[in-house]
Amino acid sequence: MSLKRNILDLRKRKQEVLQGGGEKAIQKQVKMGKLTARERIESILDEDSFHEYDLFVEHVARDFNMEGKVLHGDGVITGTGTIYGRPVCIFAQDFTVAGGSLGLMHARKITKIMDHALKMRVPLIGINDSGGARIQEGVNSLAGYGEIFYRNTMASGVIPQISVILGPCAGGAVYSPALTDFVFVVENISKMFITGPSVIESVLGEKISMEELGGAKVHSEITGNAHFYAQTEHECFDQIKKLLTYIPWNNGKKAEAFPPQEPTSPVAVDEIVPADPKMPYDVRDIIKSTTDSSDFFEVMEDFAPNIVIGFGRLNGETVGFVANQPKVLAGVLDCDSSDKAARFIRYCDAFNIPIVTLEDLPGYLPGVDQEHAGVIRHGAKILYAYSEATVPKITVIIRKAYGGGYIAMNSRHMRADFVFAWPTAEIAVMGPEGAANIVFRKEIESAEDPEAMRQEKIQEYKDKFANPYVAAAKGYIDQVIEPSETRKMLLHALAVSANKEQTGPYKKHGIPPF
Numbered sequence: 471m472s473l474k475r476n477i478l479d480l481r482k483r484k485q486e487v488l489q490g491g492g493e494k495a496i497q498k499q500v501k502m503g504k505l506t507a508r509e510r511i512e513s514i515l516d517e518d519s520f521h522e523y524d525l526f527v528e529h530v531a532r533d534f535n536m537e538g539k540v541l542h543g544d545g546v547i548t549g550t551g552t553i554y555g556r557p558v559c560i561f562a563q564d565f566t567v568a569g570g571s572l573g574l575m576h577a578r579k580i581t582k583i584m585d586h587a588l589k590m591r592v593p594l595i596g597i598n599d600s601g602g603a604r605i606q607e608g609v610n611s612l613a614g615y616g617e618i619f620y621r622n623t624m625a626s627g628v629i630p631q632i633s634v635i636l637g638p639c640a641g642g643a644v645y646s647p648a649l650t651d652f653v654f655v656v657e658n659i660s661k662m663f664i665t666g667p668s669v670i671e672s673v674l675g676e677k678i679s680m681e682e683l684g685g686a687k688v689h690s691e692i693t694g695n696a697h698f699y700a701q702t703e704h705e706c707f708d709q710i711k712k713l714l715t716y717i718p719w720n721n722g723k724k725a726e727a728f729p730p731q732e733p734t735s736p737v738a739v740d741e742i743v744p745a746d747p748k749m750p751y752d753v754r755d756i757i758k759s760t761t762d763s764s765d766f767f768e769v770m771e772d773f774a775p776n777i778v779i780g781f782g783r784l785n786g787e788t789v790g791f792v793a794n795q796p797k798v799l800a801g802v803l804d805c806d807s808s809d810k811a812a813r814f815i816r817y818c819d820a821f822n823i824p825i826v827t828l829e830d831l832p833g834y835l836p837g838v839d840q841e842h843a844g845v846i847r848h849g850a851k852i853l854y855a856y857s858e859a860t861v862p863k864i865t866v867i868i869r870k871a872y873g874g875g876y877i878a879m880n881s882r883h884m885r886a887d888f889v890f891a892w893p894t895a896e897i898a899v900m901g902p903e904g905a906a907n908i909v910f911r912k913e914i915e916s917a918e919d920p921e922a923m924r925q926e927k928i929q930e931y932k933d934k935f936a937n938p939y940v941a942a943a944k945g946y947i948d949q950v951i952e953p954s955e956t957r958k959m960l961l962h963a964l965a966v967s968a969n970k971e972q973t974g975p976y977k978k979h980g981i982p983p984f
C-alpha cells in the first residue's frame with residue numbers, strides 16, 4: 471500500500487471509532503441533556519490540546535454473543551491534554567458504547583492512563599457515565615474495578631484525582647470516585663448509588679426514583695460524597711478548571727502563585743461580628759475580608775454548612791480555610807462537620823497548602839442522636855487531622871472557643887504555629903451561662919433572689935474567663951489582634967513559615983479514626 475493509501479486507511483479507521491456508539495445512541499444521549507464523552511473532554515481541556523491514546527483498543531469478550539461485536543474504543547476515551555497550559559490525564563466513559571459499561575479492555579485503558587498520570591505526576595480527571603460492570607464479561611469486569619481502586623489508593627496524596635459524575639455510576643463503581651479527592655456532580659444528570667431503585671424495591675418493597683436515591687442534590691447535601699454541585703455540565707467544567715488554579719500538580723510542588731491582590735470586600739471587617747455573642751454572622755465575610763480580590767472558592771458548600779472549607783489566596787499563595795459558621799447551628803462541631811473538615815485538612819497537608827482556621831464555636835453538638843451516630847469517632851478525626859498536619863497552621867479565634875471545640879480547632883496544643891485572637895474571643899471550658907449554673911449552683915439556689923445571683927455569677931465568670939487574656943497570659947495564644955489586622959497577621963505568619971520543616975516519629979502510617 472502506498473503511503474497515501476496508508477494515511478487514508480488510518481483516517482477512515484479513526485473516523486469509524488470517533489462515531490462512538492452511533493448516531494441513534496448519540497441522539498439518546500443528547501435527548502437526556504448530556505454532552506457526549508468527547509465533547510466533555512474537549513470542553514474541559516484547552517482548545518485542540520487533547521491527545522487520545524488507545525483509540526483502536528478492542529474488547530476481548532467472547533461469551534454472550536460478544537464475539538464479533540464492535541464496541542468502539544471499548545466504551546471509554548482516554549488521553550492527555552492541558553488546562554491553562556499545564557498537562558493533565560483524562561478519561562471519559564462513553565455511554566453511547568454499551569452503556570459505558572466496564573469490561574476488561576475498558577478497565578485496562580483507564581488503569582493505563584492512571585499509571586501514566588502517577589508516573590508523570592499530573593492530575594487525573596475521570597468522567598463517569600456508565601452502567602457499571604459489563605455483565606457479559608463477568609469477573610473480568612470486577613477485576614478491572616479492583617485494579618482501578620488500587621491505583622486510586624496508591625495515587626492518593628500524590629497527584630490530584632478528580633471525579634466527575636455525568637450519568638449513572640452504580641454498584642461498586644461508585645468506590646473509585648469515593649477514593650478520589652474531589653467529586654463533581656450536575657443537577658439531573660449525576661446518579662450515584664450502590665443498589666439501584668429496582669433492587670431496593672425487590673428487597674425492601676420501597677419505591678424510590680434514581681434522583682431521590684442518589685441524585686446530585688442528595689450527594690451535595692446529605693451524603694457528603696460530592697464536593698461541587700453545578701446546574702449544567704459547562705458550569706461543572708468551569709468549577710474543575712477553577713479548582714485546578716488553587717492546587718498543585720503533585721505533592722512535590724506548591725500551588726502556582728498568582729500576582730498578589732488586595733481584598734475588595736465592601737464589608738468592613740470590624741462590623742462583621744455582632745456585639746451580642748449570641749447573634750450569628752456569616753464567617754465567609756471574614757474570610758473574604760482577608761483574601762486576595764476577596765475570592766473564596768468554597769468546597770462542599772451544601773454539606774454540613776456549620777463548618778466552611780475552601781481555598782483562597784493570600785499575597786498570591788493558595789491557603790485552605792477551615793472556619794466554624796456561626797450562622798448554622800452556632801458553628802458547632804458534629805459528626806458530619808468533623809468528617810468534612812478532617813478530610814480537607816488532610817488534603818491541604820498532603821498537597822503543601824497552608825491551613826488558616828477561623829474559630830467561633832460553642833463546642834461539640836450535644837444529644838443522643840450525635841452520640842449514637844458516633845460523634846466521638848467522627849469528632850476524633852479532626853483532632854487527628856490537625857495534629858498530624860505539618861503544613862503551616864494558623865488559627866484566629868474570633869469569638870467563642872469553648873471546651874473541646876477550643877482544643878479541636880487547631881489550638882496551640884494541636885501544634886498550631888500561630889494562634890491569634892480577636893479581643894472578642896472567649897476562651898473557656900464552656901459558655902458563661904452553663905458554667906455559672908454548675909459552679910455556683912449552691913449559691914444561686916440559696917440566694918434570696920436566685921435569678922439576680924445567677925446573673926451576677928454569669929458576669930463574674932465572663933469577666934474572668936470570657937476573654938482572650940487568660941489564654942494570652944499562659945502563652946496559649948500568641949497575640950491579641952484587632953480585627954482589621956487579621957490579613958496583615960496572616961501574611962506575616964505565612965512569610966515566617968515559608969520554610970517550615972517538621973517531622974514526627976517514624977511510623978509506617980498512623981491509624982486515624984476512619
Ligand code: HXC
Pocket residue numbers: 567568569570571600601602603604605606612615616638640641642643
Ligand atoms: C452491559 C450494559 C450495562 C452493563 C447498560 N448496558 N449497562 N451492558 N453491562 N452493566 C447497555 C444496555 O444493554 C444497552 O445496550 C446500553 O448499554 C444502554 O443501556 P440502556 O439500559 O438502554 O440505558 P438506560 O435506559 O439509560 O439505562 C441506564 C441504566 C441501565 C440505568 C444504567 O442500563 C442499567 O440499569 N444497567 C445495569 C446497571 C447495573 O446493574 N450494572 C451492574 C452494577 S454491579 P444496547 O445494546 O441495547 O444499546 C457493578 C459491580 C461493580 O457494577 C463492582 C465493582 C467492585
